Amino acid sequence: EAGVAQSPRYKIIEKRQSVAFWCNPISGHATLYWYQQILGQGPKLLIQFQNNGVVDDSQLPKDRFSAERLKGVDSTLKIQPAKLEDSAVYLCASRRRGQANEKLFFGSGTQLSVL
Amino acid sequence: AQSVTQLGSHVSVSEGALVLLRCNYSSSVPPYLFWYVQYPNQGLQLLLKYTTGATLVKGINGFEAEFKKSETSFHLTKPSAHMSDAAEYFCAVSVLANTSGTYKYIFGTGTRLKVLA
Numbered sequence: 001e002a003g004v005a006q007s008p009r010y011k012i013i014e015k016r017q018s019v020a021f022w023c024n025p026i027s028g029h030a031t032l033y034w035y036q037q038i039l040g041q042g043p044k045l046l047i048q049f050q051n052n053g054v055v056d057d058s059q060l061p062k063d064r065f066s067a068e069r070l071k072g073v074d075s076t077l078k079i080q081p082a083k084l085e086d087s088a089v090y091l092c093a094s095r096r097r098g099q100a101n102e103k104l105f106f107g108s109g110t111q112l113s114v115l
Numbered sequence: 116a117q118s119v120t121q122l123g124s125h126v127s128v129s130e131g132a133l134v135l136l137r138c139n140y141s142s143s144v145p146p147y148l149f150w151y152v153q154y155p156n157q158g159l160q161l162l163l164k165y166t167t168g169a170t171l172v173k174g175i176n177g178f179e180a181e182f183k184k185s186e187t188s189f190h191l192t193k194p195s196a197h198m199s200d201a202a203e204y205f206c207a208v209s210v211l212a213n214t215s216g217t218y219k220y221i222f223g224t225g226t227r228l229k230v231l232a
Contacts, residue, residue: 004158031217040124042205042222043159048212056212056219091158098217100147100209101166106158 002026004107006092012113018080021110024073025094029105031055034067034077035091037109043091049075050098079112087114117142117210119189121223129231134178134193136226138206141187147209148189149220150180154202162204165189176200201230 005024013019025032030051035043046065048056052072060067064083069075079086089109095102122137140146150162163174170182176199180191191204206223 033219035222040225042121042224043220045219045221048217048219050215050217055215055217058213093159093220098212098215100218101164102218103161103164104149104151104159104220106160108156108158 004092004094004105006090006107006110008110009108010111010113012115013082014115015084016081018078019082019112020079021077021090021092021112023075023077023092023107025075025092026105029094029096030072031095031098032069032075033093033104034075035093037089037091039088046077048098055098082112082114084114087112117146117208118221119148119206119208119223121206121226123226124224125227125229127229127231128196130198131195134191134196134200134228136191136204136206136228138180138189138191138223139187140189140206140208142208142210147218148180148182149207149209150174150178150189150191151205151207151222152202153205153225159205162191196228196230198230198232201228203227 032049034046037043049069067077091109092107148165151159153159165182173179207220209218212219
């Protein structure tokens with residue numbers, strides 16, 4: 001089966017600019033996650049979708065970050081305006097139903113550098 | 116809140132030596148625990164998982180982990196390290212996401228394994 005697709009692979013922007021990341025999960029996967037992985041740290045959950053609804057966005061900095069999954073398939077994550085501390089790898093992951101013991105499938109991530 | 120703690124951000128072993136990566140969890144209920152590996156410039160992939168049943172879990176590439184409730188631990192081991200095992204390893208716990216009935220992963224801070232020739 002095809003994996004989780006993410007684009008772009010790399011992005012370099014200046015602070016205060018905006019940026020968007022795209023994710024297409026594995027076909028049929030209802031649950032989609034966006035994680036932020038800062039260098040040297042573990043992935044931190046930003047937002048979780050179940051189909052096209054938000055399940056958990058408690059750690060999403062809503063003053064600058066937004067995400068949507070309008071048709072319950074692919075998703076976009078946006079940062080506006082970006083700050084230096086947003087430099088990180090943004091990982092998209094999905095799983096079939098969001099159950100406790102399900103494997104999580106990750107994309108290769110988008111590496112963001114904010115200058 | 117449920118979480119996992121990985122002791123040692125960097126571990127170095129000689130090729131052929133035992134690999135031991137430590138993970139402790141905090142949970143008031145039986146947890147669902149996972150180990151993921153991240154090779155350089157690649158996405159995270161599942162090594163193994165514990166849900167219920169047998170406490171010794173075998174994964175890919177010769178890795179295994181033992182769930183010890185009395186110690187709240189889920190340490191990852193491999194009897195003999197290979198150069199190809201050099202990567203970053205993450206312990207994770209699956210917890211309920213609010214009241215949705217679905218689950219999210221909470222990851223540890225990771226342990227970078229270096230294998231010396």
